[in-house]
Amino acid sequence: MTGKARRTVAAALTLAATVPMLSACLEEPSAHEAVRDFLVGWQTGDYVAAARRTDGDERTVSKALEDAKIQLDAASFRFRVKAVRRAGDETEADFDAEVDLGENNPLWQYTGKLPLHLVDGRWKVHWSPSVLHPDLHEGQRFAVDVIPEGRKPILDRNGDPLQQEATLYVANVVPATLKDPVAVCEQLSKITGFPQDRLLSRIRSARPNVQVPLVTFGRAKYAQISDKLAAIPGIVVSPQKQPVAPDSPAQIVGTVTAVTPETEQQLGGPQRAGDTVGRTGLQKAYQEHLTGSTETRVITVDLKTNQQVAELRKWRPSRSTSPVRTTLDGPAQKAADTALFGTTPGMLVAVQASTGEIRAVGSTKEYNQEKDALAGKFPAGTTFSIMTVEGLLKAGISTKQRLACPVERSVGGARFRQADPPGGTAPSLLGDFASGCVTALTALARRIDGTELTASATRFGIESPWTLPLKSFSGSIGPLRTDAATAKAIAGQNVLVSPLSMALVAGAAASGTWRPPTLVTDPKSPDPAAEAEPPKPPSPIKIDDKAVATLRTLMRSGVVAGSARSATAPGAPVHGLTAAATQNRKPLAWFVGWQGDIAVAVLMESADSTAGAAVAGRFFQKLNAGT
Incomplete structure (x- = not known):
């Protein structure tokens, strides 16, 4: 027996148990029996039994009751007797009806009347279509309009x-x-x-x-x-x-x-x-x-x-x-699509730095905009050095400090290799940031506290518990208990991020405040039946002013004199850094930066570490041109 059938029978038994209480109101108990038998038969689908308690033709009444259920596409009928009144040889019963019009339709409730009279000494319901509903008459039927x-x-x-x-x-x-x-x-x-x-x-x-x-x-x-x-x-x-x-x-x-x-x-x-x-x-x-x-x-x-x-x-x-x-912007989206057209596989996420609102999400066919651009987990490469700045400043390290960029370096047993290191005299730390020199940057691991580095990453939203209506990933960082682990973090090898999370990092550097992402502004929750307010997003996080000023200098240098030069575009100055990474033997090229109030993260599947910067440059050019 189905759940619906069980509910129907239970309701019928309730009716059968309740109606006898009305017998005290009647001089003839059989009148109450006629009401009970008719409604219980109708409710349970025993239309023949219901018809026998009427003065109508048994087949006609049975068919009318069955047709009413069909014409209403009703899942069930339920009845409750309200009152029974006697006037001479005539009796009238009032009943409440509740008709379930189906799983995706409402309950229809109305009050009906059952006229009864004596036929050969037995109480019978006087049959007419108005027994089914007071406004249903001969030559009519029910119907349901669903629009x-x-x-x-x-x-x-x-x-x-x-x-x-x-x-x-x-x-x-x-x-x-x-x-x-x-x-x-x-x-x-x-x-x-x-x-x-x-x-x-x-x-x-x-x-x-x-x-x-x-x-x-x-x-x-x-x-x-x-x-x-x-x-x-x-x-x-x-x-x-x-x-x-x-x-x-x-x-x-x-x-x-x-x-x-x-x-x-x-x-x-x-x-x-x-x-x-x-x-x-x-x-x-x-x-x-x-x-x-x-x-x-x-x-x-x-x-x-x-x-x-x-x-x-x-x-x-x-x-x-x-x-x-949504917060998506048509011109920005078109610029993203145009910038990625005809390139190697890759993705671009653009956000408004001052709000965290997502303006564009672009990808080539090899990547999924939700699963990869918003929720993908990719090694950060030396773009994570953006988050080391606070630690460097606390350690008293100057960006003008001379720091060699060798081909290889070992830190705490972890080995790092820099492809095509710059020649000549040892460059400054500023130059190492601009070129993304992993062997130079990881040399600072012994001078930066791992706990403080993790805290800095948190201030830039890594592992933030933000909520979006689609799958997304805010990043993760492994425990930094050794110099080797800290060096790997600076190199972005034990830090996983999504393009979205890195676009927000760029936005924090641009605006001075990290903000959680927003994709939909209305409605507030995907669930229209939700009674509680949706979870509040994490609060914005103010970045240290000195760290922000240093970051802006470093990231401007990356575009002016570093490996991100191809990100240059007309208009406001472009700031940004490039980085190389590897995942599943695939070479990846990052660009993380901003122009004006638009921050971007580009991740390309390429051995050319400048590939992301080139896409970012085309994006800013198209966006500035309004095409």
């Missing part, structure tokens, strides 16, 4: 949609024109996999003279089965334009598909044709905000004309669908 709201868009910060219209194909029928609805649903079920009984109940509960959508298909699926659909009599396919094709950044925005039998189960019950489901990205995260809200009406229909007679009840959407407003 879904269209899917809302995902918008960028300027209010422009981040998706384009795509064509979906909806298989419809007009119930009154179908000669054999059962056969139609059987054939459609075989083709689509949707349960035959759900398709049939949708037809039977709808208004007979209106087009009823049954199943929606995407372009590819429709192309596969269009001939089979055309062979089903009564099926009419109509194309519909819906804003479901994602614009860039497509993997952040996410994909949308028509509801399938599989997604119908995932969404928790039967959906209406035309409904769409987000499969990835923000479309999935904000599915409940973007779609699923419906208006439902219970009406009566004239059986001859199939026209609506009366509206018995209307429910407006229980919750409003709403657009999702």
Whole structure:
């Protein structure tokens, strides 16, 4: 027995136990028995037993009770007797009805009346359609109108949609024109996999003279089965334009598909044709905000004309669908896509330094914008030296200090190698930062406290417990208990970061304050049913003023005289550093920096350590040009 059936029987037993208490109100106990037997039979689906307690034709009444359930597509009926009044040979019972209109529809509650009179010495319900509802009359039937709201868009910060219209194909029928609805649903079920009984109940509960959508298909699926659909009599396919094709950044925005039998189960019950489901990205995260809200009406229909007679009840959407407003910026996104076009595999994340708002997420086809650009775990390389500045200053180290950049260096047993070290006299620490010389920078490990270095990384957001609606990674750093471990951290070998986390590091250096990332500004939570306020993001962290000033000098030098020279662009000065790293034998090239209030992190799969800087330069150029 299903859970629904158990609930129905339990409710019936409650009714049976409660109604006898009304017998004291009646002079003839059999009148109460007639009320009880009729309502219990109706509620439990024993329509013959219910019909026997009426003065109507048994087959006619049984069919009317069964049809009411079908026409309402009702999961269950539940009743409670309110009062029974006696006036001579006539009696009238008032009852409350509660009709469950299905898993995705509301409960319909109304008050009905049962007129009773004596027939051959027995109390009987005087039958008419108004027994089912006071406003249902001869020659009429119930019907349910369900009107879904269209899917809302995902918008960028300027209010422009981040998706384009795509064509979906909806298989419809007009119930009154179908000669054999059962056969139609059987054939459609075989083709689509949707349960035959759900398709049939949708037809039977709808208004007979209106087009009823049954199943929606995407372009590819429709192309596969269009001939089979055309062979089903009564099926009419109509194309519909819906804003479901994602614009860039497509993997952040996410994909949308028509509801399938599989997604119908995932969404928790039967959906209406035309409904769409987000499969990835923000479309999935904000599915409940973007779609699923419906208006439902219970009406009566004239059986001859199939026209609506009366509206018995209307429910407006229980919750409003709403657009999702993001921090993404159309021009910045276009600049990111253009900068990466035709390059080696790579990614770019741009944030507004003064707010932490994500402006663009770009990637080549080899990388996923969510799983890699936001949530990827990559070695930081010497970009981690940005976070060593506070420790250097506390140790009294000057950026003008001479520090050699040899080909190889060993620190605490850990060996480091610098490809193509600069020749001539020993460069200054400023030059080592600008060129990302790993052998020079790791030499400072013995002069920097590992605990303080970890604390500095924390101030730049590494391992911060931020929350985004999509997967993301704030970084991680291993324990720094030895000189070797500290040196590896300076080299970024035991520090994992995402491009997003490094863009925020650049933003902290640019603005003087680290800020957690923001991607969506409205709604506040992906869950519209959430009662509690969403978790507050971590507070901004002020970076030491002296450290910020030093960082700006170091990172400007990286673009003016260091390995990040290709990041130069018109407009405000560009600041930045490059770094090389290796992961799974793949060479990686970082650029971390900013221009004006836009901070970026670029990670390219390249043995050329300047590859990230070149992409950053093209990004800033396109952004400044407004193209």
